[in-house]
Amino acid sequence: MINVDGERYERDGISCLVADNAMIQGDIEVVPDSRMDDGEIEVIVIETSDVVQVLHPLLVGLVDKTGKSLGRPHIECFRGQEVSVRTSKVIPLEIDGDSCSPGVGGYDAHVIPQAVDVIVDAMSRYHRKGFEPTPRFPVDDIPYPKF
16 A cells, blocks of 8 residues: 555555655666656556566666656656555565665655755756855865875
8 A cells, every 4th residue: 555645546566666866877767757856755666566577667768768758667656745655565675775674564755845955067957057056165165185
């Protein structure tokens, strides 16, 4: 059972991810239009019982990195600020790929607005043209090693 901002969904699948940035290596967007600065988190459900079927959305992702042309087969996404996930079986819990619990029956997540400052360069999709933030620490005050 998945609850997103009070809306309840029942889904079967092999994985349920909660993410604030649904992009993986190679600039492949797991779900289209996932952004860190939109005030929402994504709940991504891989709806298949067959691990081999997971290859299909991965291969499609190589051809369509944004997911806007071909979509993401076997993947459904919900967006919101308050998320609760409950499972029918005890499952392992991972955070950033590291196993942190041998088994849980669910988990909760919520957005904390403006809790993280992210530094981006001009190549980032988060860079806003004409926006030059004031550095928190003047560059001259940082003790860089001198060679």
